[in-house]
Amino acid sequence: MLNYPQIDPVALQLGPVAIHWYGLTYLAAFALCGVLVMRRAARTDLPLAPGRISDLINWVAMGVIGGGRLGYMVFYDLSAWLANPLKVFQIWDGGMSFHGGLIGVIVALAWFAKREGASLIRVGDLVAPAIPVGLAFGRFGNFIGGELWGRPTDVPWGMVFPHVDALVRHPSQLYQAAGEGVALFVLLMWFARTPRPAGRVAGAFLIGYAVFRFAAEFAREPDAHLGPVALEWVTMGQLLSLPMLLAGVVLWRFGARWAGPLNKLEKG
Numbered sequence: 001m002l003n004y005p006q007i008d009p010v011a012l013q014l015g016p017v018a019i020h021w022y023g024l025t026y027l028a029a030f031a032l033c034g035v036l037v038m039r040r041a042a043r044t045d046l047p048l049a050p051g052r053i054s055d056l057i058n059w060v061a062m063g064v065i066g067g068g069r070l071g072y073m074v075f076y077d078l079s080a081w082l083a084n085p086l087k088v089f090q091i092w093d094g095g096m097s098f099h100g101g102l103i104g105v106i107v108a109l110a111w112f113a114k115r116e117g118a119s120l121i122r123v124g125d126l127v128a129p130a131i132p133v134g135l136a137f138g139r140f141g142n143f144i145g146g147e148l149w150g151r152p153t154d155v156p157w158g159m160v161f162p163h164v165d166a167l168v169r170h171p172s173q174l175y176q177a178a179g180e181g182v183a184l185f186v187l188l189m190w191f192a193r194t195p196r197p198a199g200r201v202a203g204a205f206l207i208g209y210a211v212f213r214f215a216a217e218f219a220r221e222p223d224a225h226l227g228p229v230a231l232e233w234v235t236m237g238q239l240l241s242l243p244m245l246l247a248g249v250v251l252w253r254f255g256a257r258w259a260g261p262l263n264k265l266e267k268g
Helices: 021-043 050-076 078-083 085-089 098-116 120-144 172-192 200-216 236-259
Strands: 010-014 017-020
Touching: 010 021, 017 021, 021 050, 021 120, 050 078, 050 085, 050 098, 050 120, 050 236, 078 085, 098 120, 098 236, 120 172, 120 200, 120 236, 172 200, 200 236
Parallel strands: none
Antiparallel strands: 010 017
């Protein structure tokens, strides 16, 4: 087995203020995503001028954080939230949901696109290839923080997470970083190099993430308070990925029909 690296989750302590690696990975993810979106906007005819990128990323960041936290409370800890509605603001206790964050991002993009007079589907095509970068950073943050560990295993690269138990487990955070992060990023950037019908790039992201996440859940330990949620083996992450897969297929098939004109903005 491999030894789990004992990395202090606190990157920097400034008096009573603790700056965690997990928070720094979020900041790095938003910054790099902004750079990637700006480069794509400069090289394509997608409906966003480079000068509006920072505004877009700010709204995406709020969608990720707000939607991620709300999604976690609804999908993974609803009873606790109903018992204490203010728990949603206790972000120091942890608990973020990718699927909730995705809903938050879609809401943010819809608001932004409407305000700018642009097509939501085309803005989604612009942003989608950059999202896996944020996912990779987030999963590395989970690994450093020792969160979302894997199921027991006997593979030679298994790890003991000493704050959990003495069992050798899959480093599932790294699987997800490699799959829904690095691999999906490479595939989407390759796919998006060639002009595609509207909705195809965003649809490919939804399909790709759903497939990678569904597979990774077989190595990831289900939340202890939930366990399998269907058929004695389907996890909440897999269940939430199914409508995402369906949405991706629908967007791939009908996105060009629904996208409308390119945009009402002058590029540049």
